[in-house]
Amino acid sequence: MGLKxxxxxxxxxxxxxxxxxxxxxxxxxxLLADALRYAGLANNAHANPAQQTKADAQRVREVRVIAPxxxxxxxxxxxxxxxxxxxxxxxxxxxxxxxxxxxxxIGDKVKAGDVLxxxxxxxxxxxxxxxxAAVDQAKARLTLARVNLExxxxxxxxxxxxMQTVDERRAAELIAKADVAAAAAExxxxxxxxxxxxxxxxxxxxxxxRHVERxxxxxxxxxxxxxxLLRIGRLDELRIEVDVPQSSSLVVVPGSAAKVQFxxxxxxxxxxxxxxxxxxxxxxxxxxxxxxxNNPAGRIPAxxxxxVSIHVEAEKGAVNVPSNTLMTRAGKQVVAxxxxxxxxxxxxxxxxxxxxxxxxxxxxxxVSDQVIVSPNALLRPGDQVEIAQPxxxxxxARQ
Numbered sequence: 058m059g060l061k062x063x064x065x066x067x068x069x070x071x072x073x074x075x076x077x078x079x080x081x082x083x084x085x086x087x088l089l090a091d092a093l094r095y096a097g098l099a100n101n102a103h104a105n106p107a108q109q110t111k112a113d114a115q116r117v118r119e120v121r122v123i124a125p126x127x128x129x130x131x132x133x134x135x136x137x138x139x140x141x142x143x144x145x146x147x148x149x150x151x152x153x154x155x156x157x158x159x160x161x162x163i164g165d166k167v168k169a170g171d172v173l174x175x176x177x178x179x180x181x182x183x184x185x186x187x188x189x190a191a192v193d194q195a196k197a198r199l200t201l202a203r204v205n206l207e208x209x210x211x212x213x214x215x216x217x218x219x220m221q222t223v224d225e226r227r228a229a230e231l232i233a234k235a236d237v238a239a240a241a242a243e244x245x246x247x248x249x250x251x252x253x254x255x256x257x258x259x260x261x262x263x264x265x266x267r268h269v270e271r272x273x274x275x276x277x278x279x280x281x282x283x284x285x286l287l288r289i290g291r292l293d294e295l296r297i298e299v300d301v302p303q304s305s306s307l308v309v310v311p312g313s314a315a316k317v318q319f320x321x322x323x324x325x326x327x328x329x330x331x332x333x334x335x336x337x338x339x340x341x342x343x344x345x346x347x348x349x350x351n352n353p354a355g356r357i358p359a360x361x362x363x364x365v366s367i368h369v370e371a372e373k374g375a376v377n378v379p380s381n382t383l384m385t386r387a388g389k390q391v392v393a394x395x396x397x398x399x400x401x402x403x404x405x406x407x408x409x410x411x412x413x414x415x416x417x418x419x420x421x422x423x424v425s426d427q428v429i430v431s432p433n434a435l436l437r438p439g440d441q442v443e444i445a446q447p448x449x450x451x452x453x454a455r456q
Contacts, residue, residue: 118436119445122395122427125376128417131368132410134309138299138317138365140357142290143349144260149285150275152253154178159271161287167258173287174256176275181254185247192240199233206230253277262291263355292355297328299365300343304410308369309333309346317350319363326350326357330367372409372419379415382428383408392422393429393436401429401440 158175161167206226212218266288297317301309313330328350337344382392391403406421
């Protein structure tokens with residue numbers, strides 16, 4: 058009869074709809090007693106419902122608790138990163154013509170000012186010769202205008218030339234001066250255009266891409282980046298781009314030290330956070346940050362993926378607890394604690410970081426709290442409980 062009554066009790070509990078039970082080893086006996094009482098099969102099956110509810114409220118549950126451990130002053134945040142040149146440029150042509158010389162190729166080291174490409178544009182050279190000749194013509198007209206003005210000024214006092222003639226020749230001199238200036242400006246413009254026929258390195262670096270060959274026709278009219286001729290990058294330092302999750306966006310700041318590890322390189326390399334975007338991307342909920350890493354002799358190529366470990370400051374007063382102590386109530390994260398009167402209390406907490414098996418609580422808990430591990434779903438604030446075992450501490454998990 059005992060087994061039959063137990064089976065009936067469990068069946069009633071499964072369909073009664075009064076709540077959800079979470080079975081643990083520590084609670085099996087208590088839950089079984091609950092099941093029997095709900096089914097009316099315990100010794101007090103015929104007791105008054107009000108008396109039974111009072112008895113349930115007075116029953117003491119056993120719980121396991123753990124003491125939070127103070128979080129260390131600094132933690133390590135590990136993220137994926139990708140290297141890029143600390144400085145790079147796409148070199149295009151501002152002159153139209155035919156490539157007559159290409160003096161570099163990919164992988165070549167260059168210095169600032171080195172000639173990389175020479176473009177042959179005969180029409181520009183012809184226009185420059187004509188502009189220089191126009192300057193000589195304007196200067197000759199200016200000389201003649203000055204002579205005529207001086208002659209007129211010497212004759213006006215003798216009555217051989219009118220003042221109107223003097224004024225006209227003075228104006229002619231001014232016009233000739235302006236013509237000389239305009240012609241000189243045209244020469245300067247064409248000299249600048251001719252200078253575009255020679256493409257030089259803007260800084261010390263390495264040629265990392267080439268999109269032109271000798272004999273190719275290039276146009277100075279195209280402003281598209283896809284039409285660049287050469288790509289140069291400075292590789293003695295590398296920029297490392299990482300996407301910081303929103304939960305850590307406030308602790309990753311310029312100046313934070315970091316270590317970088319590549320699968321293709323056996324040693325850890327040092328880096329430092331130099332800038333952060335200060336804006337969370339809406340699509341990924343991450344914030345872009347950039348680190349700077351020395352790269353002597355260019356041993357690490359740009360575009361290499363690796364793991365970046367950033368050392369960040371922990372929030373003051375933060376504690377570490379196991380992940381199975383967290384609950385969600387009314388959209389908030391809470392933990393159940395046992396107060397000085399052995400009663401259950403809920404504390405709303407703010408989670409700073411999820412470390413997998415444990416979490417860092419930035420606010421809401423202290424090291425003196427007794428946090429219930431794997432709390433029963435039936436526990437409510439004010440319930441009387443009994444601690445099943447002494448408090449223990451959890452070690453800080455590595456991120």
